[in-house]
Amino acid sequence: MDEIIVLRYGELYLKGKNRNFFESRLIRNIKYRLRDIPCKLNFYRSRYEVCDFANSDRNKIVNKLKTVFGLHSLSVAYRTETDLDSITDAAIKYVKPGKTFKIKAHRGDKRYPMTSVEIGREVGGRILSKINCEVDLNDPEIVVNVDVRETGCAYVYGDTVKCAGGMPVGTAGRGVLLLSGGIDSPVAGYMMMKRGLEITALHFYSYPYTSELARQKVITLAKKLTEYGGKFKLICVSTTAIQEKIHMNCTDSYMITLLRRTMMKIARKVAEECEAGCIINGESLAQVASQTLSGITVSNETVGGFPVFRPLIGMDKEEIIEISQKIDTYETSILPYEDCCTVFLPDSPATKPTIERAIKEEQKIENLDEMIEEAIKNREVIMIEP
Numbered sequence: 296m297d298e299i300i301v302l303r304y305g306e307l308y309l310k311g312k313n314r315n316f317f318e319s320r321l322i323r324n325i326k327y328r329l330r331d332i333p334c335k336l337n338f339y340r341s342r343y344e345v346c347d348f349a350n351s352d353r354n355k356i357v358n359k360l361k362t363v364f365g366l367h368s369l370s371v372a373y374r375t376e377t378d379l380d381s382i383t384d385a386a387i388k389y390v391k392p393g394k395t396f397k398i399k400a401h402r403g404d405k406r407y408p409m410t411s412v413e414i415g416r417e418v419g420g421r422i423l424s425k426i427n428c429e430v431d432l433n434d435p436e437i438v439v440n441v442d443v444r445e446t447g448c449a450y451v452y453g454d455t456v457k458c459a460g461g462m463p464v465g466t467a468g469r470g471v472l473l474l475s476g477g478i479d480s481p482v483a484g485y486m487m488m489k490r491g492l493e494i495t496a497l498h499f500y501s502y503p504y505t506s507e508l509a510r511q512k513v514i515t516l517a518k519k520l521t522e523y524g525g526k527f528k529l530i531c532v533s534t535t536a537i538q539e540k541i542h543m544n545c546t547d548s549y550m551i552t553l554l555r556r557t558m559m560k561i562a563r564k565v566a567e568e569c570e571a572g573c574i575i576n577g578e579s580l581a582q583v584a585s586q587t588l589s590g591i592t593v594s595n596e597t598v599g600g601f602p603v604f605r606p607l608i609g610m611d612k613e614e615i616i617e618i619s620q621k622i623d624t625y626e627t628s629i630l631p632y633e634d635c636c637t638v639f640l641p642d643s644p645a646t647k648p649t650i651e652r653a654i655k656e657e658q659k660i661e662n663l664d665e666m667i668e669e670a671i672k673n674r675e676v677i678m679i680e681p
């Protein structure tokens with residue numbers, strides 16, 4: 296009897312002819328996640344198993360697999376022969392004297408000579424004859440699962456661990472994630488990776504108004520996201536010169552509106568360069584002045600029909616914080632470093648900006664397009680590795 300880890304995938308089972316594409320990407324992502332741990336990955340139709348690992352690595356493997364998108368759940372299990380003695384030897388390991396238990400059998404192999412109910416009854420009976428305990432089919436303290444597979448073996452296991460769900464990263468294309476140092480944008484990145492997008496992160500800074508520490512914070516956040524999406528590029532673009540120009544020439548209340556439009560224009564160009572099909576940001580409707588319906592309309596106008604995904608648009612801050620705690624970005628996000636959005640912050644930013652007015656304001660800066668090109672040209676690219 297070998298100790299293994301059984302993996303189950305989620306939504307992929309809905310896929311038809313192109314399931315292979317999704318599966319091979321999932322397998323690649325699992326292998327990448329486990330690359331530093333000696334073990335083997337086997338796969339048979341919708342079930343994968345990790346085997347040949349050291350006992351001391353078991354929990355490490357489980358924790359790493361919990362964050363692989365596309366996996367629905369996993370169980371640490373014993374793989375045994377399908378005869379009742381072998382199954383019982385494994386099942387009895389989960390049962391404690393004085394406790395109530397139930398054998399929950401499932402027969403993937405319909406040629407197996409007993410039904411699920413018969414397997415449960417037989418194995419349960421054998422355990423009862425060896426340990427002083429009781430069977431309780433309705434409300435047992437211990438449930439032992441027995442899964443007889445078509446591949447000629449049985450899996451015997453106790454608990455099932457929930458995994459991250461979603462779709463394998465890399466199966467839905469690429470998106471440019473606008474990554475600030477705040478709470479929202481790492482969560483937005485996490486949510487879109489969960490739907491299979493690979494990301495390239497784009498961060499705007501405004502040195503010397505923003506500090507080196509603020510930049511380090513973004514790198515730390517990006518690193519945390521690699522837990523889910525593997526390695527990716529972080530592109531850092533300075534908006535200092537553009538912000539100074541806007542501040543000098545344009546109406547104060549449009550400062551944020553114009554900065555947002557600049558960010559979107561740069562993101563659109565970066566997307567083209569890295570063959571991304573969408574932009575992702577952490578906006579949530581009405582959260583701050585720039586995230587009103589008018590604010591979003593005016594910044595969106597700069598990218599035409601190019602898709603902009605805002606996975607947090609309908610979420611409350613509290614719900615966003617809950618996810619950021621779950622993915623372990625929260626503690627980093629709340630470190631008090633400034634963001635380029637807080638530089639030259641006007642007293643009362645426009646909550647109902649218009650496209651016409653924004654364009655007029657932009658015309659007050661004669662070489663804005665060149666400045667944008669220049670900012671992109673001077674970008675810094677950092678490879679973020681787990």
Ligand code: ATP
Pocket residue numbers: 472473474475476477478479480481497498499500575576577578582583585586634635636
């Ligand atoms: P966040 O936690 O994302 O910073 P926030 O409430 O501070 O949220 P805003 O500052 O209004 O939100 O920014 C809205 C979105 O714009 C962010 O979620 C992010 O996607 C993008 N953004 C803001 N500042 C930057 C930046 N310096 N670099 C890249 N993207 C940014």
Ligand code: MG
Pocket residue numbers: 475476477634636
């Ligand atoms: Mg922010």
